Amino acid sequence: MSVIQDPVNAGVTSGQQEPGGTNYINHSKGALSWLLTLDHKRIGLMYMVMVLAAFLLGGSFAVALRTLLFLRAAPDVAPMTPASQDLYNQFFTLHGAILVFMFIIPAVPAILGNMILPLMLGAKDVAFPRLNLLSWYCYMAGGGFFLYVLLSGGLDTGWTFYTPYSTSTNTSVAAATLGAFVLGFSSILTGLNFIATIHMLRPPGMGWFQMPLFLWALYATSVIQVLATPVLAITLLLLFAERVLHVGIFDPALGGDPVLFQHFFWFYSHPAVYIMILPAMGIISELMATFCRRQIFGYSFIAFSSIAIALLGFLVWGHHMYTTQSAMANAVFSLITFSVAIPSAIKVFNWLATMYKGSISLATPMLYSLAFIWLFTIGGLTGVFLGSLSLDIMAHDTTFVVAHFHSVMVGSMLTAFLGGMYYWWPKMFGKMYNETVAKVAWFLIFIGFNLTFFVLFVAGSQGMPRRYADFLPEFAIYHKISTVGSYVLAIGLFLVLYNWIHSLLAGRKAPQNPWGGNTLEWHTSSPPPHENFIEEPFVSEPYQMHAWDYDESIDGYVFNRARAEELEKQGHH
Amino acid sequence: MSSEHEQSNHAANGDHHHPAHLAHHFETPEQQFESGKLGMWVFLATEILMFGGLFCAYAIYRGNHQDVFLYGYGALDKMWGATNTVVLLASSLTMAWGVRAAQKGQQKLLVAMLIATFMGGVGFMCIKGVEYQQKWKHNLFPGTMNAFYYEGGQAKYPEKLKHAIEFIDGRNSGGEASGGGGHAPAGHESTDDSKPVEHSDTVEADSASPVIIPAVFGAPADVSTIKPPANPTEQGVLDSAIDQAGDGSTPSAAHTQILWNDLSGAEQKKVHLFFGIYFMMTGLHGLHVLIGMVLIAWLTFKAFKGQFSKDYFAPVDIGGLYWHLVDLIWIFLFPLLYLIH
Numbered sequence: 005m006s007v008i009q010d011p012v013n014a015g016v017t018s019g020q021q022e023p024g025g026t027n028y029i030n031h032s033k034g035a036l037s038w039l040l041t042l043d044h045k046r047i048g049l050m051y052m053v054m055v056l057a058a059f060l061l062g063g064s065f066a067v068a069l070r071t072l073l074f075l076r077a078a079p080d081v082a083p084m085t086p087a088s089q090d091l092y093n094q095f096f097t098l099h100g101a102i103l104v105f106m107f108i109i110p111a112v113p114a115i116l117g118n119m120i121l122p123l124m125l126g127a128k129d130v131a132f133p134r135l136n137l138l139s140w141y142c143y144m145a146g147g148g149f150f151l152y153v154l155l156s157g158g159l160d161t162g163w164t165f166y167t168p169y170s171t172s173t174n175t176s177v178a179a180a181t182l183g184a185f186v187l188g189f190s191s192i193l194t195g196l197n198f199i200a201t202i203h204m205l206r207p208p209g210m211g212w213f214q215m216p217l218f219l220w221a222l223y224a225t226s227v228i229q230v231l232a233t234p235v236l237a238i239t240l241l242l243l244f245a246e247r248v249l250h251v252g253i254f255d256p257a258l259g260g261d262p263v264l265f266q267h268f269f270w271f272y273s274h275p276a277v278y279i280m281i282l283p284a285m286g287i288i289s290e291l292m293a294t295f296c297r298r299q300i301f302g303y304s305f306i307a308f309s310s311i312a313i314a315l316l317g318f319l320v321w322g323h324h325m326y327t328t329q330s331a332m333a334n335a336v337f338s339l340i341t342f343s344v345a346i347p348s349a350i351k352v353f354n355w356l357a358t359m360y361k362g363s364i365s366l367a368t369p370m371l372y373s374l375a376f377i378w379l380f381t382i383g384g385l386t387g388v389f390l391g392s393l394s395l396d397i398m399a400h401d402t403t404f405v406v407a408h409f410h411s412v413m414v415g416s417m418l419t420a421f422l423g424g425m426y427y428w429w430p431k432m433f434g435k436m437y438n439e440t441v442a443k444v445a446w447f448l449i450f451i452g453f454n455l456t457f458f459v460l461f462v463a464g465s466q467g468m469p470r471r472y473a474d475f476l477p478e479f480a481i482y483h484k485i486s487t488v489g490s491y492v493l494a495i496g497l498f499l500v501l502y503n504w505i506h507s508l509l510a511g512r513k514a515p516q517n518p519w520g521g522n523t524l525e526w527h528t529s530s531p532p533p534h535e536n537f538i539e540e541p542f543v544s545e546p547y548q549m550h551a552w553d554y555d556e557s558i559d560g561y562v563f564n565r566a567r568a569e570e571l572e573k574q575g576h577h
Numbered sequence: 578m579s580s581e582h583e584q585s586n587h588a589a590n591g592d593h594h595h596p597a598h599l600a601h602h603f604e605t606p607e608q609q610f611e612s613g614k615l616g617m618w619v620f621l622a623t624e625i626l627m628f629g630g631l632f633c634a635y636a637i638y639r640g641n642h643q644d645v646f647l648y649g650y651g652a653l654d655k656m657w658g659a660t661n662t663v664v665l666l667a668s669s670l671t672m673a674w675g676v677r678a679a680q681k682g683q684q685k686l687l688v689a690m691l692i693a694t695f696m697g698g699v700g701f702m703c704i705k706g707v708e709y710q711q712k713w714k715h716n717l718f719p720g721t722m723n724a725f726y727y728e729g730g731q732a733k734y735p736e737k738l739k740h741a742i743e744f745i746d747g748r749n750s751g752g753e754a755s756g757g758g759g760h761a762p763a764g765h766e767s768t769d770d771s772k773p774v775e776h777s778d779t780v781e782a783d784s785a786s787p788v789i790i791p792a793v794f795g796a797p798a799d800v801s802t803i804k805p806p807a808n809p810t811e812q813g814v815l816d817s818a819i820d821q822a823g824d825g826s827t828p829s830a831a832h833t834q835i836l837w838n839d840l841s842g843a844e845q846k847k848v849h850l851f852f853g854i855y856f857m858m859t860g861l862h863g864l865h866v867l868i869g870m871v872l873i874a875w876l877t878f879k880a881f882k883g884q885f886s887k888d889y890f891a892p893v894d895i896g897g898l899y900w901h902l903v904d905l906i907w908i909f910l911f912p913l914l915y916l917i918h
Contacts, residue, residue: 128602131612196619204612234623238630249720251853259847
């Protein structure tokens with residue numbers, strides 16, 4: 005493996021400071037230096053601000069729709085009216101559309117991926133910095149369309165835009181499809197950038213199997229983004245043409261086929277759920293290794309299972325359509341759906357094996373990893389239930405599906421995202437957060453999530469349909485509990501936000517490496533300088549953490565280069 | 578992408594002489610060139626998947642409404658389609674030649690080839706414009722404006738519908754139907770522009786006119802001479818055909834032409850769908866040609882200013898890839914829309 009000849013740093017590195025002590029945040033000043041920046045870290049930060057704003061917006065709709073259901077459960081407080089039912093349709097649609105297209109898909113790749121991927125490669129930037137900036141502007145434009153939707157009659161089709169309803173409702177479907185179309189470009193550009201960057205900008209000494217697992221996950225994600233998103237693009241264009249010109253492609257009255265829309269839509273949107281979960285799994289791999297202070301167990305299995313999930317993910321879209329397609333197609337899609345469980349379980353077992361006899365530190369990011377494993381197992385296994393035909397015919401379009409989906413998207417993806425944010429927060433901003441507040445928030449989120457969604461499994465299994473503003477009296481108790489849970493979840497999330505803002509304003513200065521991880525982002529200062537590394541970092545096995553010694557005075561780890569070289573030599577014998 | 582390759586990329590770090598066109602985050606021009614090329618290939622993959630969706634829609638609707646497609650394609654002008662194919666293939670040749678010129682540092686040749694490629698794009702779009710014009714003249718728009726549009730089971734524009742039926746029936750039973758074989762020789766392309774239109778006008782005037790049925794079709798129009806189709810799958814089409822005087826053209830041994838009355842009542846209401854798909858496919862492709870032309874204009878400008886050299890020609894190479902893809906998609910569109918029947 006490569007060794008950078010640098011006698012000064014033969015022993016302990018002192019962090020990589022720019023001559024003036026500047027970093028990427030204060031490297032240059034003024035609004036234009038941000039709006040025209042080509043620096044992947046700044047673009048990541050700009051994404052962070054906008055994506056979190058979208059999260060706040062979409063999350064508010066979730067709380068609002070839960071509140072409506074709570075009021076329905078207590079009709080003497082505020083009886084359900086047609087107006088409030090329309091409002092409910094709008095709320096669940098905007099909740100889904102905004103959070104899917106503007107939060108879950110871009111969250112990990114666009115924020116943490118942009119921020120960390122080039123650092124993990126020891127590179128100065130992504131392969132195409134201008135495309136990277138363009139992707140942010142696409143995101144902004146797409147967000148603009150959604151804002152227009154909000155102000156111009158809303159949207160009530162559900163985030164899936166199913167025809168023929170989406171071609172006949174008088175809400176702003178056309179603007180929403182254009183918004184999702186433009187957001188798709190943002191996603192494609194990010195994926196394209198990451199593929200080229202991982203192929204071309206790995207440092208000497210870092211082969212594919214010396215890459216941190218987060219990069220494998222991002223690579224698999226990028227492949228899906230690049231191959232699936234264009235199909236959504238054409239679907240939305242056709243839907244747009246259908247709505248504006250009435251060409252008839254999805255309208256049976258005009259010779260079209262509405263089920264074709266479902267096929268097209270899920271050909272993208274099923275792989276898209278792997279766009280959402282794969283990078284989250286990548287984060288968990290990093291957190292597991294670092295906080296168990298162990299070489300990750302089954303590196304190549306975790307790496308290949310990401311690729312396997314990405315590929316299998318393209319072949320299972322029909323499991324959203326068990327009620328609309330032939331029995332033969334159902335059987336095939338069911339079989340392939342089950343097979344996705346294999347690579348997913350491989351990951352879970354490898355993470356558990358990493359914990360076994362590890363030196364586990366229950367720092368906040370690790371708590372999120374534990375929550376992830378718990379909730380992902382629930383979400384994944386209920387996915388197997390739903391993959392089986394006979395059960396899905398019954399559970400189709402019930403809140404059981406809602407609970408399954410949210411276990412994976414919120415329970416797993418969101419917890420991994422938060423864990424990743426806490427993990428890389430010191431690197432991104434050079435500030436530590438308050439550990440106690442972070443743990444309390446974690447607890448609230450975990451409890452709140454389970455309260456919100458566990459009862460929906462029960463209600464769904466008893467026949468409570470999803471997307472219904474009204475329900476039978478026996479379901480009232482579930483809706484009440486679920487709504488209370490969503491409030492707890494929301495309080496937990498606001499506490500996270502408070503902690504982050506507090507950290508920015510008054511946080512303790514972060515050391516270069518607060519956790520002792522050995523991936524390359526920890527080999528530069530916190531926050532990193534403008535071009536990431538002043539000198540090229542020492543590339544070694546990503547999870548070989550024995551060259552980092554804890555230094556109490558800075559409450560962080562310092563790199564012992566001599567030992568790292570020694571360990572490298574041993575590794576080769 | 579081999580590890581030696583990367584090693585050498587990074588090894589060059591020591592004697593850094595950053596050429597002007599080398600971005601700061603790349604170590605060597607080769608690395609930058611390879612990255613750009615990889616990026617473009619990945620982008621082309623997205624383009625193929627996007628058009629793949631359209632091709633998929635085409636295949637499904639063709640399967641579901643075979644007669645509609647057999648009928649509708651009669652409105653398309655094979656000669657213009659073929660000409661456009663030649664134009665686009667020629668522009669791909671000049672583009673490839675331009676890349677070669679750029680690699681060898683032949684500035685003038687590069688500029689000439691880029692201009693030629695650009696003109697190919699202009700030619701393509703002009704011909705496409707003429708074709709669209711022909712459709713619009715007969716109210717064959719995508720969607721609700723289409724002459725064949727039905728609303729609540731009733732033709733929305735009965736007059737326009739009659740006119741459009743005459744137009745397509747005339748072509749399906751007449752000169753355009755020969756699959757190119759019996760068409761005017763290529764040398765007459767320039768007059769072809771107006772020919773189909775005049776042609777249909779003739780049909781309007783006298784749909785039974787024997788003049789418009791070329792000799793290659795064998796027997797002149799005669800109700801009594803309908804032969805069984807060569808292709809059994811088209812039997813059903815003919816079975817339902819009720820001859821009317823003059824319109825019952827003789828099917829040749831090679832293929833059967835479908836006329837309006839050959840379509841079932843349900844299919845008649847779906848003819849507009851063919852035009853929806855035709856305009857979506859060719860429209861999206863045309864948009865890509867326009868984007869390609871902007872790209873080539875930009876390359877021409879840079880080449881004219883002498884910004885490319887033997888050592889730096891990546892944009893030409895990568896832009897060329899895009900242009901070839903646009904060409905390639907047309908190579909699939911042309912037979913699917915104009916030829917298969």
